[in-house]
Amino acid sequence: xxxxxxxxxxxxxxxxxxASVLIFALYKSVPGDPARLMLEGNKxxxxxxxxxxxxQAAREKLGLDKSLPVQYITWLFNTIRGDFGYSLTYKMPxxxxxxxxxxxxxxxxxxxxIPVFAITIPLGIATAVRRGSKFDNTVQVVTIVGYSLPxxxxxxxxxxxxxxxxxxxxxxxxxxxxxxxxxxxxxxxxMYHMALPLIxxxxxxxxxxTRYVRxxxxxxxxxxxxxxxxxKGLTEKVVIYSHAxxxxxxxxxxxxxxxxxxxxxxxxxxxxxxxWNGMGKVIIDALNQQDFAVSLTMVMFYLILALVGNLLxxxxxxxxxxxxxxx
Amino acid sequence: MNDNAKxxxxxxxxxxxxxxFLGRSHTKLSLLEEEQMQSPYRTMLRxxxxxxxxxxxxxxxLLIFLACFFxxxxxxxxxxxxxxxxxxxxxxxxxxxxxxxxxxxxxxxDGGAVxxxxxxxxxxxxxxxxxxxxxxxxxxxxxxxxxxSAGLDxxxxxxxxxxxxxxxxxxxxxxxxxAAAMNTPIKQVAAGHQISLAxxxxxxxxxxxxxxxxxxxxxxxxxxxxKVVVNTTTAIALTKDKRxxxxxxRETPFNYVPDAIQGRxxxxxxxxxxxxxxxxxxxxxxxxxxxxxxxxxxxxxxGNVVHLVAGRGHFTALLKDGTVASWGWNYxxxxxxxxxxxxxxxxxxxxxxxxxxxxxxxxxxGLKGYLMGTDQYGRDTFSRLLVGGRxxxxxxxxxxxxxxxxxxxxxxxxGYYGGAMDIFLMRMAEVVNAIPFLPLAMILSAIIxxxxxxxxxxxxxxxxxxxxxxPSLARLVRGQILAEREQEFVTAAKAMGIKExxxxxxxxxxxxxxxxxxxxxxxxxxxxxYESSLSYLGFGVNEPNATWGNMLYGCNDSTxxxxxxxxxxxxxxxxxLCTISINMAGDGxxxxxxxxxxxx
Numbered sequence: 001x002x003x004x005x006x007x008x009x010x011x012x013x014x015x016x017x018x019a020s021v022l023i024f025a026l027y028k029s030v031p032g033d034p035a036r037l038m039l040e041g042n043k044x045x046x047x048x049x050x051x052x053x054x055x056q057a058a059r060e061k062l063g064l065d066k067s068l069p070v071q072y073i074t075w076l077f078n079t080i081r082g083d084f085g086y087s088l089t090y091k092m093p094x095x096x097x098x099x100x101x102x103x104x105x106x107x108x109x110x111x112x113x114i115p116v117f118a119i120t121i122p123l124g125i126a127t128a129v130r131r132g133s134k135f136d137n138t139v140q141v142v143t144i145v146g147y148s149l150p151x152x153x154x155x156x157x158x159x160x161x162x163x164x165x166x167x168x169x170x171x172x173x174x175x176x177x178x179x180x181x182x183x184x185x186x187x188x189x190x191m192y193h194m195a196l197p198l199i200x201x202x203x204x205x206x207x208x209x210t211r212y213v214r215x216x217x218x219x220x221x222x223x224x225x226x227x228x229x230x231x232k233g234l235t236e237k238v239v240i241y242s243h244a245x246x247x248x249x250x251x252x253x254x255x256x257x258x259x260x261x262x263x264x265x266x267x268x269x270x271x272x273x274x275x276w277n278g279m280g281k282v283i284i285d286a287l288n289q290q291d292f293a294v295s296l297t298m299v300m301f302y303l304i305l306a307l308v309g310n311l312l313x314x315x316x317x318x319x320x321x322x323x324x325x326x327x
Numbered sequence: 328m329n330d331n332a333k334x335x336x337x338x339x340x341x342x343x344x345x346x347x348f349l350g351r352s353h354t355k356l357s358l359l360e361e362e363q364m365q366s367p368y369r370t371m372l373r374x375x376x377x378x379x380x381x382x383x384x385x386x387x388x389l390l391i392f393l394a395c396f397f398x399x400x401x402x403x404x405x406x407x408x409x410x411x412x413x414x415x416x417x418x419x420x421x422x423x424x425x426x427x428x429x430x431x432x433x434x435x436x437d438g439g440a441v442x443x444x445x446x447x448x449x450x451x452x453x454x455x456x457x458x459x460x461x462x463x464x465x466x467x468x469x470x471x472x473x474x475x476s477a478g479l480d481x482x483x484x485x486x487x488x489x490x491x492x493x494x495x496x497x498x499x500x501x502x503x504x505x506a507a508a509m510n511t512p513i514k515q516v517a518a519g520h521q522i523s524l525a526x527x528x529x530x531x532x533x534x535x536x537x538x539x540x541x542x543x544x545x546x547x548x549x550x551x552x553x554k555v556v557v558n559t560t561t562a563i564a565l566t567k568d569k570r571x572x573x574x575x576x577r578e579t580p581f582n583y584v585p586d587a588i589q590g591r592x593x594x595x596x597x598x599x600x601x602x603x604x605x606x607x608x609x610x611x612x613x614x615x616x617x618x619x620x621x622x623x624x625x626x627x628x629x630g631n632v633v634h635l636v637a638g639r640g641h642f643t644a645l646l647k648d649g650t651v652a653s654w655g656w657n658y659x660x661x662x663x664x665x666x667x668x669x670x671x672x673x674x675x676x677x678x679x680x681x682x683x684x685x686x687x688x689x690x691x692x693g694l695k696g697y698l699m700g701t702d703q704y705g706r707d708t709f710s711r712l713l714v715g716g717r718x719x720x721x722x723x724x725x726x727x728x729x730x731x732x733x734x735x736x737x738x739x740x741x742g743y744y745g746g747a748m749d750i751f752l753m754r755m756a757e758v759v760n761a762i763p764f765l766p767l768a769m770i771l772s773a774i775i776x777x778x779x780x781x782x783x784x785x786x787x788x789x790x791x792x793x794x795x796x797x798p799s800l801a802r803l804v805r806g807q808i809l810a811e812r813e814q815e816f817v818t819a820a821k822a823m824g825i826k827e828x829x830x831x832x833x834x835x836x837x838x839x840x841x842x843x844x845x846x847x848x849x850x851x852x853x854x855x856x857y858e859s860s861l862s863y864l865g866f867g868v869n870e871p872n873a874t875w876g877n878m879l880y881g882c883n884d885s886t887x888x889x890x891x892x893x894x895x896x897x898x899x900x901x902x903x904l905c906t907i908s909i910n911m912a913g914d915g916x917x918x919x920x921x922x923x924x925x926x927x
Contacts, residue, residue, distance in 0.1 A: 011750070011754055014754075015754045015755070015757075015758055018755075019758055026770070026771075026774060029774060030774055140380075140914075141380060141911075144380075144907060144910050144911055144914060145903075145907050147910070148852060148856075148903065148906040148907040148909075148910045149903050149906070149907070150856050150859055150860060150863075150876075150899075150902055150903065150906070151860065152859075152860065152863050152879060152883075153879075153899040153902065153903055155883070156879070156882060156883060156888065156895055156899060157899075159883060159888060160888050160889070160892075163885070164885055164888045164889045165889070171883075171885055172883070257761075261761060261763060262763065268763075268765045268766060268769070268860075268864060269765070269860050269863065269864065272864055272883075273883045274883075280765075280766070283766045283769065283770070284769070284864060284865075287769055287770065287773040287866065288865075292770075292773075292774070295766075295769075295770050295773075296770070298766065299762060299766070299767060299770060302761075302762045302763055302766070302767075303758065303761075303762055305761075306757070306758060306761025306762055307758065307761070309761065310757055310761060
């Protein structure tokens with residue numbers, strides 16, 4: 001086990017280095033000179049020679065005067081230390097800037113997990129147990145429709161129904177502008193704004209996840225040990241929940257890893273449509289304003305999350321199923 | 328023998344196609360016969376055809392595919408075309424639906440941008456087409472009307488008592504008729520692009536409305552004007568001494584009236600960029616901007632013309648023998664004149680034409696309306712939907728092909744060789760797969776996209792989607808190959824000394840290709856979704872190119888959502904229908920090839 005973890009950590013380091021070179025190359029191929037961009041506002045107030053001096057100073061400050069390998073290593077170490085660079089549009093360190101959006105995204109995603117699992121797991125199990133029945137076929141068709149619909153179509157539809165036709169919820173935003181009051185009132189207001197994105201987010205996840213649970217459950221229910229369990233005279237409830245579902249957990253964990261990362265990355269489409277100030281919207285704004293430091297930092301961040309998430313996934317296989325041997 | 332085997336395989340594949348599209352010839356077999364005769368492909372096909380939802384998916388997708396690739400032949404779309412006068416028009420088919428009360432009872436008609444207005448013999452006004460609330464509010468208690476003129480979104484009317492009325496858009500002083508015009512006997516009214524003109528009996532011209540768009544200068548000609556015509560930018564007058572004068576304050580192409588015709592002009596007409604004059608000998612002369620083929624006057628009409636009218640890009644002429652000829656811009660079929668005879672009156676404006684014959688029957692040709700409305704630039708949603716579907720489907724297909732190419736090669740190598748190569752490739756796949764797809768695609772698109780042209784962007788999106796969606800396929804192929812590589816036939820091939828690459832791609836891969844195909848179908852739907860999401864967010868294909876995603880760009884706005892519903896409803900339906908049908912078909916395929924399902 002320990003040996004396995006160490007081996008995986010080694011892989012992580014290697015993959016991280018390779019990917020970071022690629023990301024750095026991407027960062028360097030970005031159009032525009034960050035040093036000039038930094039001085040953009042003061043350009044008019046300076047004489048040419050003054051500007052040249054300031055430009056060189058900015059280059060030095062940003063480390064652009066060094067050779068590329070040196071720049072790469074500096075950048076890599078800074079990133080690992082948690083110094084993600086400087087946002088040109090917000091005029092503050094990226095680390096500081098993404099605090100609030102990160103909180104918003106995590107809030108939205110974690111809250112959506114609860115209804116999603118509360119609906120998909122029982123539904124998936126029920127359809128798997130009653131495979132081929134009318135109920136199953138109906139759910140199958142509905143879920144195909146559900147996971148085929150683009151997120152933004154569902155979002156537009158929900159906005160149309162619950163914000164335009166029946167104005168129950170606000171169309172977009174995180175908070176009523178200019179609202180101030182007790183923390184509880186602020187919280188209620190935020191929940192009110194979160195309702196529609198949350199509903200859409202839950203809705204978009206239902207189809208795919210229900211089908212996934214159903215598929216893994218069907219696979220588990222076909223096994224010999226299920227037949228044995230039934231032959232022993234165990235109740236159907238025990239057979240399904242204790243024998244089959246436990247064994248269906250493994251593929252389920254794979255899906256969970258994806259969720260783990262999306263909790264931090266958020267849904268770009270939903271956040272853009274509802275103007276929810278989260279990580280997805282930060283990426284869009286950063287790209288629209290050519291603030292590439294922010295967007296590439298986030299890719300680095302997701303990369304680390306992905307690598308760690310994969311390791312955690314493999315380790316949790318062992319927890320879910322003691323038979324799994326990690327080599 | 329080798330030859331024989333090849334032939335057999337070919338015919339099996341032919342069978343697959345034939346059965347898929349034409350259906351199977353049903354010969355009842357006994358169970359034993361069936362068991363013996365059915366190849367795995369046939370079993371799959373039978374399973375597939377038995378699934379109703381899957382077949383429905385195939386049919387819907389084929390329908391969408393054929394519509395997107397062949398309907399544009401009949402509904403061509405010029406993607407660079409824009410027309411602000413047609414913007415945000417609701418789905419309609421009634422631009423020229425003249426009320427039956429006007430038939431055999433009409434004195435005058437005129438077309439506005441998306442509506443029409445007419446007067447009957449008793450002086451009552453009728454309107455049809457796409458009417459705004461302000462247009463619907465015709466003033467009550469008007470004296471009998473003798474002449475109406477429709478502009479972009481307003482109407483000017485002249486009564487038999489010489490009174491002027493106006494309704495519709497009333498901004499830019501359009502609603503306030505100058506007092507001088509009210510007190511003078513008027514002989515002609517003309518409504519243009521947010522501007523109104525009234526010509527008095529004494530040859531004076533009164534102008535009111537938005538003079539920022541249409542600048543009209545009457546200096547030097549007041550008191551001599553006999554007729555005035557107006558287009559979207561300016562106006563042209565015919566004076567009492569049969570001369571043509573462009574009433575523009577600036578130098579425009581309209582000023583270059585051919586000298587030869589001055590003094591013998593009897594009628595004038597003007598499109599947006601060109602003008603035409605009819606001389607005393609019945610000949611037509613055109614000058615100004617000579618686009619849309621407005622200068623290609625049919626030779627047979629020269630010398631026979633009695634009256635001339637014009638739309639935004641075409642001319643329509645009434646001939647001596649009571650027939651009508653149109654030429655010029657034919658984007659909305661506004662020059663496709665039906666067979667007419669005995670015509671006594673013609674009227675043309677924007678993209679509509681009206682003709683009245685000697686029995687009072689009204690004939691129309693030109694733009695009837697838009698099946699699915701228009702967007703904020705006045706472009707037809709339906710034709711953009713077709714063209715956009717073509718782009719979306721092409722991008723989806725090519726990115727899937729790219730992904731398949733990389734995925735199959737990586738997966739095969741990784742699965743067959745194993746070891747360090749396998750570990751390295753699979754870790755790479757893991758990483759590409761793990762970084763959130765849309766943000767990464769957006770970043771790539773933003774960085775690379777700034778350096779390529781608009782058409783290059785489409786290719787770029789294909790490559791990005793392909794490069795980011797291979798991992799799942801590679802993993803699938805690897806798993807399948809891992810299972811296959813220990814089989815006896817691989818050992819046999821190795822023993823025969825066949826090259827490893829040949830073993831992978833000619834011996835192993837055909838055994839797993841069905842699974843790969845199913846996966847490709849499902850990733851095709853996924854690629855469509857990713858492309859449209861990217862375009863919806865503004866990081867995919869941009870204007871003026873159309874895709875289903877970028878037609879929805881900017882539609883999450885409450886005005887668009889509620890008032891211009893056709894702008895988001897139709898692209899959403901098209902996209903959703905397409906992905907749903909592909910997924911239904913793919914799902915059916917997966918079930919069909921799953922051998923475990925057969926042990927029911």
